[in-house]
Amino acid sequence: MKLPAFDYACPETLDEATALLAEAGGDAKVIAGGQSLLPFMAFRLAAPSLLVDLRKIAGLDGIEVADGEIRLGAMVRWRDILDSAALARALPLLPAAIGHVAHYQIRNRGTLGGSLAHADPASEFPCIAVLCGASVDVVGAGGHRTIPADELIAGPMETTLEDDEIIVAVRFPRWPEGRRWAFDEFALRHGDLAIAAVAAAYDMDGPHIAHARVAVMGATDTPQRVPPAEDALNGRAPDDDTFGAAAAAASAAIEPTEDLHAGAAYRRALVGTLLRRALAESCAREREAAE
């Protein structure tokens, strides 16, 4: 399929880029890696009049692991996340999840800013950003603002970004020492869109779980935290009974989507299975690290 015609701009500064977007009045799209936008254009699900390419704008591709927070530029590609030894130490959940993103060539081009702006409910990065309480820095013609990740995602393929706003960075709070994490995903093939996936993180307060966070993606219309599953974990010992209760709570709490790949009941069951399995693995990983 050949792509619909558009005008192309490749500005060298964010000011120029936001001015172009403001002028186009909602009919323009930002392009970064293009790994979701080009298929959308091929299918005529998007036919923007103008594409504003970010590739010549400097300073958007940094990975900075500082004491207080981790700052990832919007043009950081999946491959860069997988290659970063600093991220593997500071936020191991992120590369574990990003390993499930699409296929080899796509991971070489796709960007995290593009993934957030695309807001596909089956995308890994928005789910991890929501789970971790990340902040999204955006710049528009009128200035800067910061949006909590869960407020950025408004619905499937829908964000609260204004027409002239560009995502420039995502900031993750640093994790305390010893935080445990879990991620598991089910797709028809490795790299295909998730039918369901779960992510979790928690600390240990003595023998008990504390500060538990659980999020689900692919099975719901947005990536979202699941508070009843978090409540089932907090204050309990990290054992099979607790994990089973959290899995049951997650299954019961979500409103699963349906499509040709899977019905709602299947996705509901799958979320429970994945969460129980992922949480058990979070403990197994601790035991292995201790040995």
Next chain:
Amino acid sequence: MSGQTFQLHVNGTSYAVTAPDRKTLGDALREDCGLTGTHLGCEQGVCGTCTVIVDGRPVRSCLMFARQAEGAQIRTVEGLAQGERLHPLQQAFIDAHALQCGFCTPGFLMLIVGALEQDPDMTEDELAEVLSSNLCRCTGYAAIAKAALAAYPRPATPAE
């Protein structure tokens, strides 16, 4: 064809390309550079057949506008052989019968060459995952994996 004029650097040669903005890199390689070894299959980023190497990284040339490759070093299947001497992976494909209809072959060659140059320490299992990026409907992949391992021997993946 109307459009902007820009340079594409492919296999060490510069091509002045005049193409509309909407033209993908894959189409520009074929139609404007005359390099028809790159094949386009699905044109929606699923099949991997159009894989080329851009600045050392295998990418899908249907998921990139030609304009976006301005200034980059592009490698296509035409750049693999040295004169009459085939690239070791091309010879391995012949030896292992790793192609039947051949339509997907340029994409697999560029994927495997690019991936093993980018990740020379890749294990056999990781290589299998990389091969799953591209679709082949003839061979069942076993012969492709055999050819890749013949050209790029891997240490056996340790048993768990």
